[in-house]
Amino acid sequence: MIENNEIEKRLASALNAAAPDMLDELMAELDLTENPEPSLREKLAGDGQERYKKAAIRSRSFRALISCAAALIILVGAAAVWKNINDRVFAVVDLDVNPSIELSINGKEKVIGAEAVNEDGEVILADMDLRGSDVKVACNAIVGSMLTKGYLTDKSNSLMVSVSAGDPEKGHEIEQKLSDGISSYLDDSDITAAILGQYVEDDDELEDFAEENGISLGKAWLIRKLMETGGQKMTEESLLELSTQELIVLGQERNAEGVIMQGTAYTGEYIGYENALSAALGDAGLDSSQITDPEVEMDCENGAMIYEVEFRYGGQEYEYEIAASTGEIIKSEKDIDDDRNDDDDHDQDHDDHDDDDDD
Amino acid sequence: MATLQLDENLIIRMASNDGAAFRELYQQTSGVVYGFAMSILRNKHDAEDVMHDAFIRIHASAVTYKPSGNPMAWILTIVRNLCLNRIRAGKVCEELPEYDELAGTSNDSDTMLDRMVLETAMNVLDAEERQIVILHAMTGFKHREIAEILDLPTGTILSKYNRALKKIRKEMESKGVDR
DSSP, X not given: OOOHHHHHHHHHHHHHHHSOOOHHHHHHHTTOOSSOOXXXXXXXXXXXXXXXXXXXXXXXXXXXXXXXXXXXXHXXXXXXXXXXXXXXXXXXXXXXXXXXXXXXXXXXXBEEXXXXXXXXXXXXXXXXXXXXXXXHHHHHHHHHHHXXXXXXXXXXXEEEEEEEESSHHHHHXXXXXXXXXXXXXXXXXXXXXXXXXXEOOOOHHHHHHHHHHTOOHHHHHHHHHHHHTTOSSOOHHHHHTSOHHHHHHHHHHTTOTTOXXXXXXXXXXXXXXXXXXXXXHHHHTOOTTTOEEEEXXXXXXXXXXXXXXXXXXXXXXXXXXXXXXXXXXXXXXXXXXXXXXXXXXXXXXXXXXXXXXXX | OOOOOOOHHHHXXXXXXXXXXXXXXXXXXXXHHHHHHHHHHOOHHHHHHHHHHHHHHHHHHGGGOOOOSOHHHHHHHHHHHHHHHHHHTXXXXXXXXXXXXXXXXXXXXXXXHHHHHHHHHHHHSOHHHHHHHHHHHHHOOOHHHHHHHHTOOHHHHHHHHHHHXXXXXXXXXXXXXXX
C-alpha cells in the first residue's frame, strides 16, 4: 500500500519540478541587484566624489527650478516653460472615492500635476504638495488623507484607480502597480477596502463627456463600460447620479469589461439577489419551484440602485423592478411569453404576441 | 514532515530593495507558491501568472509587513487572494491542464510516479482537498495553521485531509500502483 507520507513527498516533488524558474525575470522587473546601489550619501563619501557631488547640486537646483516654474504656472499659466523643463505628461491617473483627483505623471512616474476634479477633491489636495513625488507614494498619501477625513468607511469602502496612457501596456502596468500599492497600504487600516482598477482608452468624446459632467476620465470610462453591459433600465443620466461607491458596486456586480476588482465592494446596503427574487415571487403569489428562467440583475434607474427581476410562469413573462436598498416593488409587468423558444437575450420590447414556435 | 521555516528577516531586508534577500526568499518559497496556486487554479498557465504576481506583490508589500512569527502564512495569504481575485474576475482558464507538461521532460520511473500522483490528486480531489493536501505536503504546516490560511474550521481540514489521501491512494491502487 502506498503510504500517506510517500504520496505527499511525491506530490511536493512533482510540483517543485513543475514550478517555472522566473527569478531572473522577476529581479529584472523589480530592478533588483544582489549588491544594492549605495545611497547618494555613501557615494559622496566614496571614490567618485566629484561626479556625485555635481549630480546632487544639479538635482537641487533642478528642484528649485521646478518650484519656481510651478509658481509661474499658477501666476501666468506659462505652460510652455513647464514643458521645457519637465517631461511631457506620460500618463494620467484618476483616483475616485467621492473626492476625485487627477494626477499627471511623467515617464519616470513622478507627479507633474495634481488636480481636484470635484470639491471633495479640493479638500484632500488642500494641504498636499505632490509634485515631484513618486506616483505610488502620492497615491498612498491621497488615500491616507481620504481615510482620515472619513471618505473611506466600512460601508463606503471602494475606490477606483484609472490610468490612461499613450502606451496601453505601460498604462496597465501602472494601474496594477498602484492598485497593489494602495491595497497593501489599506491592509493596515481598519477597513476592508475594495479597489476597482481600470485602464482608460482616452478619446475626445470621453474627455468631453467627463468635462461636461464635471467627473474624472476614470468615472466617465466606467459609465461607458457599464452602459455596454446592457442594463435594461440604465441610462448615462441615471448613472451620473450615482455615487462612486454605487458605480463600483455596479461595475463589480455586472462584471463590466476591463474592470479588475481587488477586494469586494460593500453591498450590505442592498437586500441581495435572492431576497429580490423572493419579493417579486411574493407579489406574484408564486414560489420558486413553480417558475422557470429566473434572472436577477443589479441595475439603476433614475439615479437609484434596483434589482431587475425576470422569470416565466404559465406562458407568461414576469418583470419586476425592486428597490435595491428597501426591497420595495417599483414596477411589475406581466406579458405573454413570446420568447419561449428563444435562447437569446430576453427583449422586453417584444410586442408581437404570437406564441407559436416559429424561429 | 519538516516544516518550511522562513526567516522573517528576509522580508524585512526585502523592504530595502535587497536583491540577495529577494533571491533567497524566492528560492525557499517558489515551489510552495506555485504548488498552492496550482491547487487552487488547477491550471498551469494561471498558476504561473499568479506566481509572478505574487512575488511582485510580496516585494511591494514587504515595507508594510508586520512581523507575526509566520511569514509563510503571510505569503500564502497573498497567493490565495491573488488566485481568488483571478477567479472572481473570470480570468481563469476552464480547460483541464495538460498534465504531461507538468513535470518537465525527465522520464525516469521515480519522476513518472511523482507526476502520476500529482495527476491523480488534480483529478480526483475537489478544490479544498487539493489545497489542504498540497499545503500539508509542501509546507508541513499543522492542520490548525492550514485552517487559518484557508479560513476553514480545523475539524474540516482534518476530515478533508484524511478523505483526500484515501481518494488518492484508492485511485493509485486502481492504476496498479500498490506498495
